[in-house]
Amino acid sequence: MRPLIATRAPVIHRAKPLAGPDADFESAGSEDSDIQPVLRLRGAKVFARTARRSDPAPSRLSYRFQRWMLTPGIRLGVKLGVPICAIAAAAGLYFASEDRREAVSAYFADIRTSIQERPEFMVNLMAIDGAGTGLADDIRETVPLDFPISSWDLDVEQMRDTITGLDPVKSATVRIRAGGILQVDVIERQPVIVWRTRDGIELLDETGVHVDQAVSRKDHADLPLVAGTGADGYVTEALQIFNTARSLGSRVRGLVRVGERRWDLVLDRGQRIMLPVERPVRALERVLAVNEVQDLLERDVAAVDMRLGQRPTIRMTKAASEDWWNTKVTVGNGQ
Numbered sequence: 001m002r003p004l005i006a007t008r009a010p011v012i013h014r015a016k017p018l019a020g021p022d023a024d025f026e027s028a029g030s031e032d033s034d035i036q037p038v039l040r041l042r043g044a045k046v047f048a049r050t051a052r053r054s055d056p057a058p059s060r061l062s063y064r065f066q067r068w069m070l071t072p073g074i075r076l077g078v079k080l081g082v083p084i085c086a087i088a089a090a091a092g093l094y095f096a097s098e099d100r101r102e103a104v105s106a107y108f109a110d111i112r113t114s115i116q117e118r119p120e121f122m123v124n125l126m127a128i129d130g131a132g133t134g135l136a137d138d139i140r141e142t143v144p145l146d147f148p149i150s151s152w153d154l155d156v157e158q159m160r161d162t163i164t165g166l167d168p169v170k171s172a173t174v175r176i177r178a179g180g181i182l183q184v185d186v187i188e189r190q191p192v193i194v195w196r197t198r199d200g201i202e203l204l205d206e207t208g209v210h211v212d213q214a215v216s217r218k219d220h221a222d223l224p225l226v227a228g229t230g231a232d233g234y235v236t237e238a239l240q241i242f243n244t245a246r247s248l249g250s251r252v253r254g255l256v257r258v259g260e261r262r263w264d265l266v267l268d269r270g271q272r273i274m275l276p277v278e279r280p281v282r283a284l285e286r287v288l289a290v291n292e293v294q295d296l297l298e299r300d301v302a303a304v305d306m307r308l309g310q311r312p313t314i315r316m317t318k319a320a321s322e323d324w325w326n327t328k329v330t331v332g333n334g335q
Contacts, residue, residue, distance in 0.1 A: 116152040121150050121152060123182050131168075151176050160174045167189070168188050172186045200214075227257065229260055238255050240281050253268060254266050263275045271297060286306070
């Protein structure tokens with residue numbers, strides 16, 4: 001026997017109509033066919049407006065603002081300028097009070113003082129090398145220092161300029177060496193000539209710079225003597241003349257500047273060699289050459305005038321002139 005199989009007819013469910021004012025269902029086809037619901041949207045404009053609002057693209061103002069913020073200068077200003085301005089404003093508000101300013105100044109002054117007064121920065125004494133006793137005392141008086149003193153409070157360049165401003169000092173170096181010693185190395189000017197003026201006797205170096213005052217000419221008898229206004233400006237020329245006149249030895253008394261233009265070489269017995277303005281050394285060499293041959297300066301000659309190189313003139317002494325005139329008159333009467 002064949003088993004009985006129970007069968008069940010298919011059940012067709014009808015869709016219930018959608019409640020609400022915005023949509024309804026319509027049946028398509030016959031009653032025996034499948035029901036296909038169709039949704040009719042009545043609020044299409046509302047949904048379209050909502051779709052436009054959800055667009056991810058920025059607005060025109062937002063776009064321009066974002067582009068502006070991407071400018072390198074604006075980005076740098078936001079990153080650095082704004083914090084700096086904020087810090088400056090905060091500092092300005094803080095230091096607006098005078099009491100706060102004084103407190104901060106006192107705090108930093110205390111820190112600076114504590115550093116400057118450390119033992120390794122203190123100078124305890126001054127050492128002067130290359131200067132005589134008198135010059136060393138003058139330097140200590142010119143640069144008065146109250147030891148111990150911090151090296152931070154010493155202006156070495158100003159001290160050097162002050163020391164070199166002294167007449168006897170040719171050059172000087174100032175430094176702080178280990179052990180807290182202020183070292184001053186001095187090169188003194190060496191006097192090479194004595195200048196006699198109306199105010200006294202001065203010592204000059206080879207450049208004509210004043211070195212010191214002399215009490216007496218005898219204290220510097222080994223130095224040549226010059227006199228006259230403006231002689232200190234021609235010391236080099238005077239030294240050349242003295243060097244040329246070395247053959248006269250101790251007969252040379254000195255040089256006299258005449259009219260601030262030329263020299264007279266003064267010898268013993270009141271003799272003078274009047275030198276020209278131009279090339280005085282060469283004129284003196286001519287006189288010395290004649291003296292070696294004819295003993296010109298050993299005669300009764302008062303002056304040898306070399307101011308005119310083409311016409312040298314010899315002026316005899318008064319006694320020699322009188323003897324010459326007496327001899328001439330005697331010879332004339334005898335004839």
